[in-house]
Amino acid sequence: MKNLTRRDFNGLMMKGAGSAALMSVTSFACAMGPNQDKKKLGIALVGLGSYSTYQLAPALQDTQHCYLAGIVTGTPDKEKIWADKYNIPKANIYNYQNFDDIAKNDSIDAVYVVLPNSMHADFCIRAAKAGKHVICEKPMAVSVEECDAIINACKAAGVKLGMGYRLHSEPYTQQVKQFVKEKTFGDIKFISAEAAYRSTGNPDQWRLNKKLSGGGALMNMGVYAVQSTIYGTGENPISVSAQEFSTRPEYFKDTDETIMAQLEFPSGAVANISTSHNFNANSMYVSGTNGWVQLQPANNYGPLSGKTSNGDILEFPHESQQKLQMDDFAKHVLLGEPNKAPGEMGKRDMMIVEAIYESIAKGGQKVNLNFAPGFGFGG
C-alpha cells in the first residue's frame, strides 16, 4: 500500500510536470496579446561546426519563440550552403572580422557562441558590446577570469546572458530537481555521476588542444557530472578532492584523459564523479534516506531514461533539448521568465573545474569552495 501511494504520488508529479509545461506555453500565448504575437527572438549562430549544424540549426526550425536569423562563420564556403538551406539574407551573414557590424543589424537580437572554448569569451564580449543578448556554449570559457569578463560585459551592455546548458530545459532533469526539492526520497546523502565518451578520432582536434579547449574531459564532459551533483543535492559543493588517470598519453598529449573527484555539500551529502575521453559513461544516481532516483542516460541529447526505488519508470515525451533550451532563453528575454541557466552558473562550474585541477596538482588534496547559497542556480 505504501508503495502504491508513492507510485500514485510520483505519477501525479510526472503528470504535474507535463501540465506545468503546457500551462507555461498557454500562459505565454495569453500573455503575448494581439500586438506582440509576431515577435520572436532572432538568433545568430557563431561557429557552424557540428553542434550548430546537426543540433542547433535544426532545432531552431521548430522553436516557437526564436528563429535562426543569421550566421557568423570563418569558412566562406558555408555562407551559401547555410543561406540556401535556411533562407538567411546576405545582410545577416558575418565573418569573424566584420562580426562587430552586427551592432547595426536590428533583425538579430541574440548571438549564440558555438566556437572552441578559448574563443567563447572574445565573441561573447563582442556580442554584448554590439548590444546583443548572448547565449554561450559550455564550458563557459577557459578560466574563471574570462567568465567574469563575459558576465561584466553583458551587465555593462544591459543584455541577457544564458548558458547552453540544455538539460535545464529537459523534463527528466526537471523531475530529478523536483524530487530533490520535495524530498521525495528523503534527505539526499550520496550522488554518483558519470559523463564520459571514448575519443579515438583526429588527435589534432581542438578538444585535445589545451590552448583551444582549456582542458580535456573535465572541461568537455565533466561539467555535466558536476551539474548532476548540484541538481541532485540542490546545493553547491563546499569542497572537492580529485585524481587524474592517464592510460593513452600518446593520444592525450595535451589534455586530461580521465578524472575522478569527490565533492562534499553543506548538508553532509557526498558525491563521486567520473569523467573521461577514454571510456563511455552517462548516468546519475541520487540516493536519499528514503530511496533513490537514477537517470541512465543522464546527459546525452535524449531521450533520457530514469527509474526510482519505488519501482517507477520515468517517462516523458521526447522533444529536442536544444529547442526547449532556446525557447526558454527567448521567453526569458521576451517575457521576463526566469533564466534557467544564467552566466553565473557557467562561472560557478568553472570555479569547481579550477578547484578540481588544483586538487590534482596538489596530489589529491581537498580544496575548499565557498559559494553563497544558491549561487549560479537558474530560475
Ligand code: NAD
Ligand atoms: P566543432 O569542432 O564541430 O566546430 C567548431 C567550429 O568552430 C567550426 O565551425 C570551426 O570552423 C570553428 N572554428 C573557428 N576557429 C577554430 C579553431 N581555431 N579551431 C577549430 N575550430 C575553429 O565543435 P562543436 O562540437 O560544434 O563545439 C563547439 C562548442 O559547442 C564547444 O564549446 C562545445 O563544448 C560546445 N558543444 C556543446 C554541446 C552541448 O550539448 N551543449 C554539444 C557539442 C558541443
